[in-house]
Amino acid sequence: MPLAEMLVDGDSAGAFSAHGAIHAWAMATAAVVAAACGLVGTLLVVRRLSLLGDAIGHAVLPGIAVAVLFGGRPGGPLVILGAAAAALVTVWLTQAIRAAGGPAEDAGAGVVFTTLFALGVVIVALAPAGTHLDAGCVLHGDLAFLPFDTVPVAGVEIPRACLAGVVTLVVLAAAAAATWRLQAFVAFDPAAARAAGLPVAAATAGLLGATAVATVASFDAVGAVLAVALLVVPAAAAELLTRRLHRMAILAMLLGALGGCVGYLAAWRWNTSAAGMIAVVLGLEYLAAALLAPDDGWISRGVSRLRLGWRVACEDRLAAAWRSEEAGVPSLPSAGGVTRRAADGWLRLRGRLTSAGGRWRLTPTGRREAEMIVRSHRLWETWLGRHADLPADHLHPPAEWVEHHLGAAMRRRLEAETVGHTSDPHGRGIPPEA
Amino acid sequence: MSGVGLAHNTLVVAAGVAAVGFAAGVVGSLCVLRKRALVGDAAAHATLVGVAVAFLATGRRDLPTLLLGGLASACVGLGALVLIRRWTRTRDDAATAIVIGVGFGLGIALISGIPAWGYPDSAGLETFLLGHTAALTARDAVVLAAVAAAALAVVVAAFKESVLVAFDAAFAAASGWPVTAIDCLIVVLVATMVVVGLPAVGAVLVTALVVIPPVAARFWTDRASTMLALAGAIGLVSALVGVAVSASRPGLATGPLVVLAAAAWFVVSFLAAPGRGWIARRREAAAAGRSWDEGLVIDACLRLTGGGASAHADAEATGAFTEEGAIAAAAGDRADGRAAAARAWSAVVVAGLVEPAAAGRWRLSTAGRATAAARRQRVEAWLRLFAEDPDAARGLATVDLTGASGLSSAIRS
Numbered sequence: 001m002p003l004a005e006m007l008v009d010g011d012s013a014g015a016f017s018a019h020g021a022i023h024a025w026a027m028a029t030a031a032v033v034a035a036a037c038g039l040v041g042t043l044l045v046v047r048r049l050s051l052l053g054d055a056i057g058h059a060v061l062p063g064i065a066v067a068v069l070f071g072g073r074p075g076g077p078l079v080i081l082g083a084a085a086a087a088l089v090t091v092w093l094t095q096a097i098r099a100a101g102g103p104a105e106d107a108g109a110g111v112v113f114t115t116l117f118a119l120g121v122v123i124v125a126l127a128p129a130g131t132h133l134d135a136g137c138v139l140h141g142d143l144a145f146l147p148f149d150t151v152p153v154a155g156v157e158i159p160r161a162c163l164a165g166v167v168t169l170v171v172l173a174a175a176a177a178a179t180w181r182l183q184a185f186v187a188f189d190p191a192a193a194r195a196a197g198l199p200v201a202a203a204t205a206g207l208l209g210a211t212a213v214a215t216v217a218s219f220d221a222v223g224a225v226l227a228v229a230l231l232v233v234p235a236a237a238a239e240l241l242t243r244r245l246h247r248m249a250i251l252a253m254l255l256g257a258l259g260g261c262v263g264y265l266a267a268w269r270w271n272t273s274a275a276g277m278i279a280v281v282l283g284l285e286y287l288a289a290a291l292l293a294p295d296d297g298w299i300s301r302g303v304s305r306l307r308l309g310w311r312v313a314c315e316d317r318l319a320a321a322w323r324s325e326e327a328g329v330p331s332l333p334s335a336g337g338v339t340r341r342a343a344d345g346w347l348r349l350r351g352r353l354t355s356a357g358g359r360w361r362l363t364p365t366g367r368r369e370a371e372m373i374v375r376s377h378r379l380w381e382t383w384l385g386r387h388a389d390l391p392a393d394h395l396h397p398p399a400e401w402v403e404h405h406l407g408a409a410m411r412r413r414l415e416a417e418t419v420g421h422t423s424d425p426h427g428r429g430i431p432p433e434a
Numbered sequence: 435m436s437g438v439g440l441a442h443n444t445l446v447v448a449a450g451v452a453a454v455g456f457a458a459g460v461v462g463s464l465c466v467l468r469k470r471a472l473v474g475d476a477a478a479h480a481t482l483v484g485v486a487v488a489f490l491a492t493g494r495r496d497l498p499t500l501l502l503g504g505l506a507s508a509c510v511g512l513g514a515l516v517l518i519r520r521w522t523r524t525r526d527d528a529a530t531a532i533v534i535g536v537g538f539g540l541g542i543a544l545i546s547g548i549p550a551w552g553y554p555d556s557a558g559l560e561t562f563l564l565g566h567t568a569a570l571t572a573r574d575a576v577v578l579a580a581v582a583a584a585a586l587a588v589v590v591a592a593f594k595e596s597v598l599v600a601f602d603a604a605f606a607a608a609s610g611w612p613v614t615a616i617d618c619l620i621v622v623l624v625a626t627m628v629v630v631g632l633p634a635v636g637a638v639l640v641t642a643l644v645v646i647p648p649v650a651a652r653f654w655t656d657r658a659s660t661m662l663a664l665a666g667a668i669g670l671v672s673a674l675v676g677v678a679v680s681a682s683r684p685g686l687a688t689g690p691l692v693v694l695a696a697a698a699w700f701v702v703s704f705l706a707a708p709g710r711g712w713i714a715r716r717r718e719a720a721a722a723g724r725s726w727d728e729g730l731v732i733d734a735c736l737r738l739t740g741g742g743a744s745a746h747a748d749a750e751a752t753g754a755f756t757e758e759g760a761i762a763a764a765a766g767d768r769a770d771g772r773a774a775a776a777r778a779w780s781a782v783v784v785a786g787l788v789e790p791a792a793a794g795r796w797r798l799s800t801a802g803r804a805t806a807a808a809r810r811q812r813v814e815a816w817l818r819l820f821a822e823d824p825d826a827a828r829g830l831a832t833v834d835l836t837g838a839s840g841l842s843s844a845i846r847s
Contacts, residue, residue: 045525045528048525048527048528049527050525050527050528050530050531051472051527051530051531053531054475054530054531054534054535058638097704106469106471106472107466107469107471107645107648107649108649109472110471110472110475110641110642110645110646110649111642111645111646111649111697111700114639114641114642114645114646114693114697115642115646115693115694115697115700117638117639117690117693118639118642118689118690118691118693118694118697119690119694121564121687121689121690122686122690122691122694125685125686125687125690126686139542139563139564139638140542140546225479225538225638226535226538226539226542228531228534228535229532229535229536229538229539230535231531232528232531232532232535233531233532233535233536235528236524236528236529236531236532239523239524239528240522240523240524267543270543270547271547271550271551272543272544272546272547272550273542273543273545273546273547275539275542276538276539276540276541276542276543276544276546277539277543278539279535279536279538279539279540279542279543280536280539280540280543282535282536282539283532283535283536283539283540286532286536290518290521290522290524296522296523298521
């Protein structure tokens with residue numbers, strides 16, 4: 001890539017700032033097309049059509065190639081038309097193959113998009129020289145070149161691809177805003193939407209058309225194969241971060257734009273393909289979301305599992321001390337096992353247990369808490385014994401779990417539904433509410 | 435190197451790539467039957483990273499080394515796929531798309547960066563994107579063919595188990611087969627085929643090598659063994675055509691040509707395969723429609739005769755009707771009914787189900803009466819079934835009521 005070499009003669013910040021405007025335009029282009037793709041991708045991901053997005057990303061190539069052969073400019077209306085036609089042909093062929101009793105849907109899509117992509121590559125290879133397309137650009141775009149193909153807008157030279165990206169983003173955002181409730185309804189319950197008389201087929205066709213348009217807008221920047229990364233990865237990351245569809249769309253657009261800018265800078269820093277680095281940065285964003293998402297991240301789920309385990313261990317020790325008192329032994333022997341010993345130490349620190357000659361005794365606070373745990377346990381056993389028709393030896397295990405999750409309100413309801421029972425099914429008394 | 439040597443090299447390469455095409459078709463059949471057609475795509479897009487890393491580690495373009503790297507990274511990509519599915523809320527389709535997009539992006543970033551990072555012998559790694567057989571040596575081709583043969587041997591050895599899992603995993607699991615292990619075997623085989631297909635077809639399109647031939651072969655047969663063999667044959671021929679055409683036009687990458695050759699096979703199969711093909715289905719549907727129309731005509735004749743209860747058969751045998759009356763009664767108020775009914779009338783006459791009575795009038799022959807009565811019984815039985823179980827009734831409709839030999843089978847039953 002000679003231009004890239006020209007831009008980075010000497011690996012210094014000076015070279016970067018010397019071409020600051022060019023870099024800024026390239027980054028802006030990457031950001032707007034990534035945002036447009038993120039918006040469309042949100043609906044693709046929630047509708048489980050991600051692989052159709054991949055298929056369309058590949059299959060628009062022959063449409064674009066033919067349009068360029070007939071004099072279309074990249075990002076121009078003819079090219080968009082050609083790409084949209086190719087996208088619709090993909091979907092139609094896939095459906096036709098399935099309707100004709102052909103293979104499962106993903107196999108049909110696999111046949112159609114590989115064939116169309118191969119066709120596109122051959123058309124590009126056979127095209128006369130100087131037709132704005134080559135195999136490299138098809139595979140990974142050429143973001144670094146885009147700032148040089150400009151059109152004047154109100155006296156400012158704006159790169160054509162950036163302008164096309166902005167127009168695409170605005171149009172898609174307006175279309176999404178206008179049809180958002182319909183798209184959301186169709187995404188979450190297509191059967192109900194159809195029953196409600198909504199135009200489900202039109203909503204789907206609109207989404208696929210939007211996918212084709214977003215793919216065309218990103219084609220110059222990242223090529224045909226990597227469009228799937230822009231479409232799916234930010235949307236999938238956003239899905240892990242929120243459970244509201246509109247927040248997911250906004251997050252996907254922001255994550256896409258961020259990935260576009262950071263990916264471009266990383267590509268400049270390491271002197272490699274911008275499209276590739278954008279996909280890598282988007283992948284890192286997804287990884288970060290998978291690890292750090294507030295509710296669904298690996299880390300937060302792991303932490304909450306650990307906290308729960310710790311609370312259960314502490315409460316089990318308190319309840320054991322209380323039961324020991326109940327049985328007439330007012331102190332509890334030290335336990336084996338690291339977790340239990342740590343729990344004993346922690347309970348002593350918090351003033352729930354006191355140490356007495358190598359054994360443990362409940363403090364008044366500890367006794368009150370332990371009573372509530374045992375009360376939860378026995379109320380649950382009583383309720384199950386009365387309402388669930390379980391044999392007596394099946395009552396303990398569920399109560400052993402539930403005792404850690406019942407609050408005062410739940411205990412009152414259980415008490416109301418087990419009126420007349422002052423002892424649990426094993427004949428032991430139920431401590432009163434504090 | 436002499437011209438003879440060059441030709442020899444080309445032939446060996448073509449043979450090696452053909453062997454890869456054959457094995458890919460066979461292995462891909464298992465994957466397609468298992469409804470995991472796009473697993474190969476995720477593996478394929480992840481191979482580039484390993485190829486690039488293997489080159490960076492060794493600094494040489496030694497094909498087996500690069501492909502080993504590709505296999506390793508394909509397995510890492512599939513592992514990431516499993517992790518995403520199991521540990522996040524992300525659904526299967528998005529997980530596959532993430533592995534495809536990010537894996538390919540990283541591969542592109544590495545391959546584009548390598549020349550600029552000062553590796554002199556780095557030209558040519560980008561041929562792994564779209565495939566280029568011109569650069570392969572005879573030794574490379576022998577390696578590819580050996581791996582393909584090994585994969586084939588594994589499929590033959592584990593044929594029964596893998597086909598069972600591919601068709602009905604739940605049944606296989608209930609019967610005590612290790613489904614997870616066999617699934618893993620299929621996936622590893624597909625990853626292997628994708629990797630050995632890489633030099634010829636390239637990462638972007640190599641999934642076609644494991645998807646298109648099986649899908650095309652499926653149209654011709656209902657037997658798994660035949661399908662595997664046929665898919666292999668289609669893969670072999672497609673690979674040969676791709677290699678030959680790209681050798682004659684140096685500017686063309688091999689991969690797209692192999693894919694287009696396979697796609698041509700698919701189009702032919704989709705249209706012309708007996709039974710499942712589009713033309714055969716259209717014919718069958720048209721025959722069923724004609725048979726149904728004939729049934730309508732014969733039923734109209736029975737109505738015009740004055741009923742159909744067999745107790746009155748002797749009295750009704752005298753009942754006669756005109757051709758026009760029968761056609762009009764059969765057409766009813768269907769918009770396109772008249773022409774179809776007229777055609778069906780001719781067929782009914784030729785079949786001897788009606789016979790001339792006096793003065794331009796017709797009556798049902800003995801065979802015609804039996805046919806009409808049997809048909810009416812079957813329709814009524816079908817309607818009763820429809821009232822109870824509409825789905826089962828719909829499934830039986832074409833078989834029982836209209837099938838190509840519907841009328842004659844009606845007589846027999």
